[in-house]
Amino acid sequence: MSIRDRLYGPAIIAILFCYNLSQATQQVQVPRPPFSEGIFPCSNCHAALELNAKRRQLKDEHTHIVLEHAEKNRWCLDCHNPSDRDKLRLANGELVEFAQSYRLCGQCHGPTFRDWKAGVHGKRTGSWDGNKKYFLCVHCHNPHSPRIKPISPFPAPVPPESKPFLIGGPIP
Amino acid sequence: MNDSTRSEISRREFLSSSAGTVLAGFSLSTLFAGCSKEDIEAFLQKHFTELSGEDLQKVLRRLEKENEKKFGKGGSIDTSPAMKNVLFGYGLDISRCIGCRRCVHACVKENNQGREPAIHWIRVIEFPKEAGIDFAEANPYYCPSAGKESNLNSAQKEILSDPLSQYPLYREDKKNNTDAQCKVPRPEHFYVPIGCQQCKNPPCVKACPTKATWSEPDGIVVIDYNWCIGCRYCMAACPYGARHFNWAEPKLEPADFNPSMHYLGNRPRSRGVVEKCTFCIQRTRKGLYPVCVEICPVGARKFGNLLDPESEIRYLIENKRVLILKNELATHPKFFYFYSM
Amino acid sequence: MGNILQFLKTCFSLWLKGGRYYWTWMVFLVVLIISGLIAYVDQLSQGLMVTNMTDSICWGFYIGNFTFLVGVAAAAVMLVIPAYIYQWEPIKEVVLLGELLAVSALVMCTLFVSVDIGRPDRVLHLLPFIGTPNFPLSLLAWDILVLNFYFFLNLVIVIYILYCGHTGRHYKQWILVPLVLLSIPAAISIHTVTAFLYNGMAARPFWNASILAPRFLASAFCSGPAVLLILFQILRKMTGLKIRDAALAKVAELMAYAMFINLFLLGAEMFKEYYSNTEHLIYTHVLFFSVAGKTQVHYFMWPALIASLVAFLLFLIPRTRHNIYTMNLGCLLIFFGVYTEKGMGLVIPGLTPDTLGEIYVYSPSLTEYRVAAGVFSVGFLVFTLLVKLAIPYLNQPHESPSH
Numbered sequence: 001m002s003i004r005d006r007l008y009g010p011a012i013i014a015i016l017f018c019y020n021l022s023q024a025t026q027q028v029q030v031p032r033p034p035f036s037e038g039i040f041p042c043s044n045c046h047a048a049l050e051l052n053a054k055r056r057q058l059k060d061e062h063t064h065i066v067l068e069h070a071e072k073n074r075w076c077l078d079c080h081n082p083s084d085r086d087k088l089r090l091a092n093g094e095l096v097e098f099a100q101s102y103r104l105c106g107q108c109h110g111p112t113f114r115d116w117k118a119g120v121h122g123k124r125t126g127s128w129d130g131n132k133k134y135f136l137c138v139h140c141h142n143p144h145s146p147r148i149k150p151i152s153p154f155p156a157p158v159p160p161e162s163k164p165f166l167i168g169g170p171i172p
Numbered sequence: 173m174n175d176s177t178r179s180e181i182s183r184r185e186f187l188s189s190s191a192g193t194v195l196a197g198f199s200l201s202t203l204f205a206g207c208s209k210e211d212i213e214a215f216l217q218k219h220f221t222e223l224s225g226e227d228l229q230k231v232l233r234r235l236e237k238e239n240e241k242k243f244g245k246g247g248s249i250d251t252s253p254a255m256k257n258v259l260f261g262y263g264l265d266i267s268r269c270i271g272c273r274r275c276v277h278a279c280v281k282e283n284n285q286g287r288e289p290a291i292h293w294i295r296v297i298e299f300p301k302e303a304g305i306d307f308a309e310a311n312p313y314y315c316p317s318a319g320k321e322s323n324l325n326s327a328q329k330e331i332l333s334d335p336l337s338q339y340p341l342y343r344e345d346k347k348n349n350t351d352a353q354c355k356v357p358r359p360e361h362f363y364v365p366i367g368c369q370q371c372k373n374p375p376c377v378k379a380c381p382t383k384a385t386w387s388e389p390d391g392i393v394v395i396d397y398n399w400c401i402g403c404r405y406c407m408a409a410c411p412y413g414a415r416h417f418n419w420a421e422p423k424l425e426p427a428d429f430n431p432s433m434h435y436l437g438n439r440p441r442s443r444g445v446v447e448k449c450t451f452c453i454q455r456t457r458k459g460l461y462p463v464c465v466e467i468c469p470v471g472a473r474k475f476g477n478l479l480d481p482e483s484e485i486r487y488l489i490e491n492k493r494v495l496i497l498k499n500e501l502a503t504h505p506k507f508f509y510f511y512s513m
Numbered sequence: 514m515g516n517i518l519q520f521l522k523t524c525f526s527l528w529l530k531g532g533r534y535y536w537t538w539m540v541f542l543v544v545l546i547i548s549g550l551i552a553y554v555d556q557l558s559q560g561l562m563v564t565n566m567t568d569s570i571c572w573g574f575y576i577g578n579f580t581f582l583v584g585v586a587a588a589a590v591m592l593v594i595p596a597y598i599y600q601w602e603p604i605k606e607v608v609l610l611g612e613l614l615a616v617s618a619l620v621m622c623t624l625f626v627s628v629d630i631g632r633p634d635r636v637l638h639l640l641p642f643i644g645t646p647n648f649p650l651s652l653l654a655w656d657i658l659v660l661n662f663y664f665f666l667n668l669v670i671v672i673y674i675l676y677c678g679h680t681g682r683h684y685k686q687w688i689l690v691p692l693v694l695l696s697i698p699a700a701i702s703i704h705t706v707t708a709f710l711y712n713g714m715a716a717r718p719f720w721n722a723s724i725l726a727p728r729f730l731a732s733a734f735c736s737g738p739a740v741l742l743i744l745f746q747i748l749r750k751m752t753g754l755k756i757r758d759a760a761l762a763k764v765a766e767l768m769a770y771a772m773f774i775n776l777f778l779l780g781a782e783m784f785k786e787y788y789s790n791t792e793h794l795i796y797t798h799v800l801f802f803s804v805a806g807k808t809q810v811h812y813f814m815w816p817a818l819i820a821s822l823v824a825f826l827l828f829l830i831p832r833t834r835h836n837i838y839t840m841n842l843g844c845l846l847i848f849f850g851v852y853t854e855k856g857m858g859l860v861i862p863g864l865t866p867d868t869l870g871e872i873y874v875y876s877p878s879l880t881e882y883r884v885a886a887g888v889f890s891v892g893f894l895v896f897t898l899l900v901k902l903a904i905p906y907l908n909q910p911h912e913s914p915s916h
Contacts, residue, residue, distance in 0.1 A: 034340035119484035120263075120492070121512060123471030125335070127459040128483075129258075135339070140470060142342040148470065149342055150355035154273040154328060155319045157292050157312055160567035160873040215634065219645050289562065295869060307870030308795065366869060375716060381653035382638040383645045399645075401638055402561075402631020405653050407571040411716035413869040417571060417631065420562035443560040444631025501715045 030134045033098045040098070042085035053077055068145040070108075079104055079143075105137045210234055219383065220396040220435065231398075235439060239429070242440070247431025249439055252457050254390035260451050261391075261485040262462075262507045263474035264365060266495070270470055271296050271314065271356040271363030274331065274338075277324070278467035279367075281332050282452060283438040284430050286422020290321050293449040294367040294464065295413065301360050305497070314361070315354035335467045367464075368393060368414035368449035369497060369505030376406035376415060385446075391478075391506050392451050394436035400445040407446060411498045412505075418443045451475070478506065488512075520679045527901050538897065542890040549887010552880045553628055561631055563880040569873035570864045572629070574881045577856035578888070579625040581736070583707045584729065584855055586618035586663070587700040588737020592764065593693055608693055609674050609907070610748070612667045613899045614741060615700070619664040621892035628884050652710040659706050663699045666692065671899065678906030704729050711863065719796035719863040728778045729855070734771030735824075736851035738764050739844040746841070752904050762835045765843065769828030772847065776825060779854075799862040807874050810861050813853050821850035 045061070055075045058065070067074070081089035088096050088104050096103050106113030115121035119132065122140065126132045140148065207215075213234055217223075223231060228251060236246035276294045285291045295312050303309040319325060330337050357363065374393050377385050384399040385406060407415040421443040433439040434454035441447050452462035456475070465473045476483035485508070488494070492510040531539075556563050566573045589611045627633055638644035639657055646654040670692050677684040708726035715721050742761055748754045786797040799808045801815070827833045827843035834840060866872045877885070 031336065031339075034343075115491075115512060118487040118491075120265075120474060120488045121471070123468065124484070125461060125466050128456065128461050128476045129459045129480075135471065139339040140341045142340070145342070148270065150357060151270065151272055151341070151469070153271060153315045153318045153354070153356045154277045155321045155324070156273070156314065156316045157276075157295065158290060158321070159313055160569050160871070219638075222645075297869060306792070307866070307868075308792065310870035312869070312871070375714065378647075378650050379653065379714070381647050381651040381657065382635075383647045384638070399635070399638055400632065401635045403626075403629070403653065404571040404631070405651070405710075407568065408864070409714045409716055411868050413568070413867055413871075416568050418560065419564075419567070420560040442632075443562075446631075498716075 029131065030099060030136050031139070033101060033136055034139055035098070040086070042080075046085035051082055053082065065144050068147070069143065099136070101143070102137050105143075210237070214398065217398050219399050221386075232435070235435075239431075239440065243424070243426040243429040243431075245426075245429070245431055247429070247433055247439075250432075250434045250454055250457070251436075252434070254388050254392075255457065257477075257479050259391045259478040260370065260456060260506060261476060261478035261483075261489075262370070262451065263485050263488045264507070264509050265472040265474070265512045266362060266364060266509050267511045267513050268470045268472035269296075269363045269365060270472075271298055271358075271361070271365075272469060273318075274467045274469060275365060275464035275473065277321070277328070278332055278335070278463045279449070280321075281428065282430055282455075282463040283450075284424055284428075284433070284440050285447075286418060286420075286424060286441070287322060287428065288423040289420055291416045291418070291422070291447065293414070293416065293447075294365050296363055296365040298358070298361050298363055301362055305364060305495075314358065315356065317354060332467070335469075338469045341469055364497075364509065365464075366412055366414070366497065367507075368451075369412050369503065369507040370449075370451060372504035372506060373502060375409040375411065375501075375503060379405040379409035381405065388436070388453075390457075392436075392453055392456075393448070394450055394453065395446060395448060396436070397439070397441050397445045397447065402444040402446065404446065411501050411503060415446050415448045417446050516680060517676075520676055523679055524902055527905070528898055531901070535897075535901075539894070542894045542897070545886045545890035546894065547887075549884050549890065552883035553887065556628070556880055556884065557633075563878060565875055565878040565881065567873055567875075569867045569871045570861070570875040572860050572864065573875055574857065574877035574885055575625045575629040577860040578885055579622050579629070580707060580711075580859055581852050581856040582618045582622045582625065582892075583660070583703055584733035584851065585737050585740055586615045586622060587704040587730075588733040588735075589614035589618065589741055590667070590696050590700045590737075592738050592741055593697060608689075609671065609903055610741065610744065610900075612671045612674075612696070613896060613903060614737070614744070615667045615696075616664065616671055616899065617892045617896035619660060619667070620895050621888050622660060623664075624888040624891060625885075628888065652706060652713050656703075656706045656710055659699065659702045663696070663703050666696050666699055670696065675902050675906060678903075701730065704733050711859070716868050717796075717863045718793040720859075722782060724778050724782055728775060728782070731771050731775035731778060732851045732855050735768050735775060735821075735847045736855070738768050739847040739851075742844050743841060746837070748900070748904075748907075752908060754907055758835065758837060761837075761840065765828045765834045765840050768843075768847065769825060769834070772821060772825040772828065775851075776821060795866060796862045799865050800858060804866075805872050807872050808861075808865055809874055809876065810858060810865075814858050817850045817853035817858065820846040821854070824850060 053075075077089075079088055081087045081095055084095060086098075088098060088101055090096060090104060091107055102113065102116065106116075112121050116134075116137070119134075122137065123135045124132045125135075137143070137146075213230075217231055218227065232249050232251070235249055240246040273296050276292050276296060279285070279293050280287070280290075283293065285293065297307075298311045298314040299305060299309055319328070324332070370391055370393055372387075372391070374387060377387060377393060381403060382399060382401055384401070385393060385395045387393050402417065404417055407417060418441055422441055424440060429440070430438060432454060434450070434457065437450045437453035452460075452464075456462055461475050462473075465475045474484050474488055476485035478485055480486065488510050489508055492512055495509040495511070496505055497507070497509065552563075564573065564575075592611045593608055627636065630636070639646055639654070641648075646657070648654045648658070670689065673689065673692075674684055705726050708729040711717070711720035712723070712725045713721075742764060745754070745756050745761065749756055783797060786794045795804060798804055799810055801811050803809070803811060824843040824846035827839050827846070833843070861875060865875070
């Protein structure tokens with residue numbers, strides 16, 4: 001999939017919030033939220049399931065999710081809406097799309113949210129003087145375990161000593 | 173008579189004089205074995221800022237022809253000037269950079285750097301946290317086993333050609349697991365990528381004996397690769413190690429050639445000249461972000477117009493703690509390191 | 514016109530006459546020049562890759578030699594001052610030989626810069642009108658200006674004296690004396706500007722010390738005369754040139770003072786660095802010790818420092834100063850000391866570690882040695898040819914100059 005497809009393709013939920021930029025109201029695009037393969041819409045399964053709000057070890061599904069995000073004070077349904085599973089739920093009860101998950105994050109992470117809107121936290125691509133594409137918090141941070149994990153680096157530069165034809169020895 | 177016409181005429185006089193012809197003939201016959209018409213044109217080419225519209229077109233055609241011969245396609249060489257009311261500034265979040273070196277390699281790919289000997293415009297330096305930015309403790313060679321530049325694996329190549337394929341960042345990517353032992357950021361270390369700081373008071377420009385490098389109105393320090401004599405005085409003068417010399421004919425495979433170029437930016441260089449970061453002038457003058465901003469997986473790189481009070485670069489300067497490298501030298505970089513946390 | 518042709522003809526006939534030593538020397542030089550030329554052609558075709566310079570150490574052996582030779586060129590003419598002050602009898606000879614050495618040294622300087630640049634086909638870009646010299650901002654543009662001025666000034670003096678000698682006329686005092694006097698500030702200017710070229714780079718703390726230009730001059734006052742003193746004796750042996758030992762000792766005494774100032778300034782620099790012990794100390798440390806277990810400059814810097822100290826003592830003590838053997842030993846020691854200090858001992862610590870802390874251990878490649886040997890040979894060849902022309906002139910009897 002090319003960058004273009006990813007950003008503008010039919011699956012993209014664009015124009016999510018309006019942010020006052022250069023006096024003019026500018027529309028901001030984000031790529032599709034990074035769902036695991038085949039998991040969305042959640043209602044495909046959850047519509048038929050009975051609600052169980054009890055904190056517990058998940059056994060049948062989502063077993064790979066380990067909550068490491070204020071886990072002592074939180075459980076799935078603090079963020080995932082219990083009645084309409086395809087939506088997220090803010091603290092005030094307002095439902096938001098997954099593509100607007102940043103609003104959910106912004107409830108606690110106020111200063112970071114502010115920086116993100118200003119384009120200083122997180123990543124923007126596109127044009128420095130025109131349309132920008134914002135990345136969602138969840139593109140980089142696993143919402144269930146948000147600390148960035150170490151990744152493999154790209155190749156290191158070659159030290160100058162390893163010039164193949166270097167003739168060694170001190171200067172006489 | 174203004175400066176440029178004066179020198180134009182005097183040059184023409186010089187070259188038509190017998191002494192000039194003898195000198196030119198001598199240089200040509202000794203320095204270009206089997207010189208062609210193009211070589212002579214290249215030899216007689218004027219400084220970029222002195223090229224008239226017609227001459228410039230001729231030069232561009234010649235350069236495109238050279239590319240055609242080397243890479244199978246001419247590409248297009250842009251010469252667009254600086255935009256009005258634009259002064260570029262760059263921000264790099266030291267508290268976010270993880271030292272993954274994706275910017276280094278995206279830059280190489282975008283800017284047609286020679287692959288062998290490899291030239292990197294960005295050098296990512298690792299410092300121990302307790303040392304701070306102390307260059308005596310600098311280590312640019314961390315994780316040496318992370319593959320070879322000439323032999324990027326398929327996952328790395330995919331990331332370079334499609335930066336979005338990195339996301340979500342936390343997805344286990346086994347293909348790019350080049351060095352399970354060495355992942356970044358390493359504990360107790362932090363990373364400072366260093367490239368051209370695009371100084372307002374650039375020591376390199378002052379040093380250059382031929383005015384082959386200068387500051388553009390949008391703040392980018394550029395080089396006319398066809399005017400540089402390769403004396404490397406600018407490299408000695410640069411406090412940031414940002415300038416790189418083509419010690420040999422740069423090796424660039426046709427498959428790696430980026431045909432979208434700017435005269436002052438990423439067009440292929442010849443041996444014996446100096447090159448450096450231009451904030452991806454071929455992109456930024458079209459309104460795009462530099463490629464290092466596009467690739468950075470953690471969004472540590474910020475770019476924008478310093479004259480626009482609403483730009484992200486202005487926001488970070490006004491709201492974050494900013495660090496200038498080698499502040500005491502008063503080079504006044506337009507490259508601002510900052511701490512977002 | 515006829516005179517000039519006659520002069521050229523005489524020149525060639527003089528060059529073609531010579532004994533076994535002369536021809537052996539010439540063949541030796543030509544062989545080195547050819548070897549250097551082959552190495553340089555290789556460098557041209559492959560790029561400066563064949564040198565051991567890298568982005569980290571972007572200047573090396575070539576520029577080190579250039580810097581040293583600027584000192585020789587400057588100081589050779591400085592000898593004119595003592596000659597005037599002390600009313601040294603064969604004053605014309607001193608002037609002439611000083612200028613000859615300056616011309617040859619400048620030929621080498623120009624060649625060393627030329628072989629160092631990446632695009633020699635574009636040197637014309639440096640020239641006014643044809644190119645775009647970055648004047649007055651770039652110190653390199655200044656350097657080219659003063660070096661050329663000094664070169665042509667000396668060339669004019671040399672040709673004028675030799676031409677007058679050839680035509681049998683005595684040179685005009687009113688032409689020569691102002692030119693010679695002008696060459697003194699010019700000599701100071703080439704060395705000062707070359708020092709400023711390094712000095713002006715804030716990125717390199719080792720060079721960015723205001724003491725650098727005075728140190729350049731002080732060391733030049735030692736190295737240039739050292740070369741000349743030895744040349745005088747060789748010429749005295751071979752041509753019967755009349756130079757009194759006392760006069761040589763006088764020059765040696767001046768060299769002792771210059772060496773004292775040189776060592777004093779070096780000491781002042783070292784005190785500042787080691788006592789304040791800032792992050793800038795590392796460059797001076799590279800000069801004297803192995804840094805990170807890698808750098809190698811100290812291997813030849815310590816001997817050079819000891820050589821300079823011993824030479825200083827030899828020239829300071831009247832007995833050793835007046836003894837021709839210890840004086841010559843002093844000259845050799847000074848030459849070695851200053852060559853090291855103002856050559857590689859200046860360039861390498863200035864660039865090691867580089868601005869981002871990289872420590873790359875540089876030592877010249879075979880190509881660099883060959884090219885450098887070739888350049889030195891060209892310089893010696895020029896000097897030999899010029900001296901060859903000068904010898905008959907120096908040996909002819911002179912009436913005292915008319916004022």
